[in-house]
Amino acid sequence: MLFNSISYLLFSPLVFTIYWLLKKKLNIQNLFILIASYFFYACWDYRFLVLIIFSTLVDFFVGIQLNKQKTPGKRRYLLAISIFTNLSLLGFFKYYNFFIDSWVEFTSIIGLNINFNTLNIILPVGISFYTFQTLSYTIDIYKQRIKPTKDLIAFSAFVSFFPQLVAGPIERASSLLPQFKKMRNFNFIQARSGIELIIWGLFQKIVIADNCATYVNTIFTNYENLNSLSLILGAVYFAFQIYGDFAGYSNIAIGSARLLGFDLMQNFNYPYFSKNLGEFWRRWHISLSTWFRDYVFIPLGGSRLSRNKTIRNISIVFLISGLWHGANWTFIFWGAIHALFYIPLLFVKKNTHHSRSSISVHFKDFLKISGTFITICLAWIFFRSPTINTSFDYLKRMFTNMNFQLQYLTIERYNIEMMILIILFVGIEWFSQQKEQPIYGKYRLLKTTSILFFILVFGVYSEHSDFIYFQF
Structure with a gap:
């Protein structure tokens, strides 16, 4: 169901x-x-x-x-x-x-x-x-x-x-x-926040994730025939597909639990606004990352031992995390990539800092956020591809084709349509970082009505319904 x-x-x-x-x-x-x-x-x-x-x-x-x-x-x-x-x-x-x-x-x-x-x-x-x-x-x-x-x-x-x-x-x-x-006891405020979380989760799933999936499947299936721009967009679309899909599920789950009087932990905290991978993993799939921290990383010795053993412990956690996601070497390789980029943060001691992002950001922070997001998108290519060889071939074509013309895809859509939708989504989340989800705050009724309108309109075009993480 x-x-x-x-x-x-x-x-x-x-x-x-x-x-x-x-x-x-x-x-x-x-x-x-x-x-x-x-x-x-x-x-x-x-x-x-x-x-x-x-x-x-x-x-x-x-x-x-x-x-x-x-x-x-x-x-x-x-x-x-x-x-x-x-x-x-x-x-x-x-x-x-x-x-x-x-x-x-x-x-x-x-x-x-x-x-x-x-x-x-x-x-x-x-x-x-x-x-x-x-x-x-x-x-x-x-x-x-x-x-x-x-x-x-x-x-x-x-x-x-x-x-x-x-x-x-x-x-x-x-x-x-x-x-x-x-x-x-039934609490109206708790129930209302639950309904709003469900609505926002449906927006993330139906409007963002499912529409991205249409583009992602077309691009990754036909990547040999597409130019660099389409392949770059394919990686970006998948980043938002898996985020909208999984964060959407989590928000619906948390909202459904609140309707019954239960409080579940927050599982996503605007992860794509992270300034480094250490911060990303404190914002992405929080329940899993903290589970590995408490039941694998710390029992292995955590960061209390020598630096080499700390590196070993981090590597083990990321490799196991990759394997947890699926029975394929692509997931293990994806975990290894994250370990490779996470470990250097130990040497500059930036792996433990996490400050909630604000709406205003300095140019230096913008570069950090952009660099982190690019790294994450490149790693997602291995997560999405069926084999490691396919992943490297995708990357090779993306970096060597050097054709950046906007292409009309076989699904009878231009990339520009999805790009506008993602920009809108990023804008909504950017100005909502101080809240659990965007509907909270002023004009709740107006925002709820607008999001429901988007769900109804884009739900007509949505062709995908399964949640990605059901396979894990």
């Missing part, structure tokens, strides 16, 4: 109405959320409900036993059960064929002819997200940061909470789980 579908448009108000009719019965409310979440997930593929239920039960009972057990060795054994169970499920469904194909290719290079059979494995939607969410729960109990819950219904609802189930934000138990254990 897609957020931008008619089915969700019917599902959401129905859930909202029944949910608030049960407002004085917390346990029944949580049970209803659980049933609604399982139904929501079953709309993708009911067979994979078994996986999420199994993962939920394992971590629920492991969490209880971790709290009871005081022997360090037995506590490590219990944690290993949780980690092994979750990562095994993730590894099998997401990476089995990738590792088999990579191993066969490697053995053929060194002269061995080994055959392994790959399987026709369907990737369960959201497995990368809810796996990390449940893992953080057991790890935090092991580290004695939180106490386990004995309420199976509340915990199951926390794991499967439908607004953020399939593509995040990846919530921590310390933040979201307590919200399931206390009475929630």
Whole structure:
């Protein structure tokens, strides 16, 4: 069930109405959320409900036993059960064929002819997200940061909470789980901000991401026949496609949760206005980057050790982050590119600074923002391309063709149409940096009406509906 579908448009108000009719019965409310979440997930593929239920039960009972057990060795054994169970499920469904194909290719290079059979494995939607969410729960109990819950219904609802189930934000138990254990009262201001976030998220998805996708697919499919300008624009369009797509999903998820009285963490903070890659990763997919910081980077030693070990730790995090995004060497290479440009910030000690951008900016800062955005766009080419060789060929043609005439694409559109739309989008976000999203502030009704108009108009031309991050 897609957020931008008619089915969700019917599902959401129905859930909202029944949910608030049960407002004085917390346990029944949580049970209803659980049933609604399982139904929501079953709309993708009911067979994979078994996986999420199994993962939920394992971590629920492991969490209880971790709290009871005081022997360090037995506590490590219990944690290993949780980690092994979750990562095994993730590894099998997401990476089995990738590792088999990579191993066969490697053995053929060194002269061995080994055959392994790959399987026709369907990737369960959201497995990368809810796996990390449940893992953080057991790890935090092991580290004695939180106490386990004995309420199976509340915990199951926390794991499967439908607004953020399939593509995040990846919530921590310390933040979201307590919200399931206390009475929630309807708050008009919270609900209004939720509706506004949903509307802005739909604008990002339908107006920006889906229209960019039309151009991106045409340009990346026919890049051999296009000039430098079109290839540059293809990379820029994809940057806005993936941003509008994922930030749009996150905003709809956060907004939907607010309608039910829950607060989810902010997942994007105007990332393309960052002055360096360190700042970018504190603004982009915040729930994932902080997860890797807390559960991979810091346990490896973080930046407390020698500079060489810090570089090693950063490299590991970015490579794992790349692999998390998909079972393809292009994603790993994308992660390596970010590590390569991030590491030099250590030497100039600019990797930890993050100041919220203001509307007025000095020319020097404008150059930094532009340089960072260009670096990000070049890296996105590897993320979007099917192979590394294709990525390099795309870059080669982009830098050697040197033809900058505006081309009429086979989709019967000029690039100028999309360029105007992106400039409008950038302008809106630039003047909204001090707010969670552009609708807030003065003239809310006028801005809401205008954005709804854009959604209705451009929704007619939109040809893409799936969210990119569903494949991760």
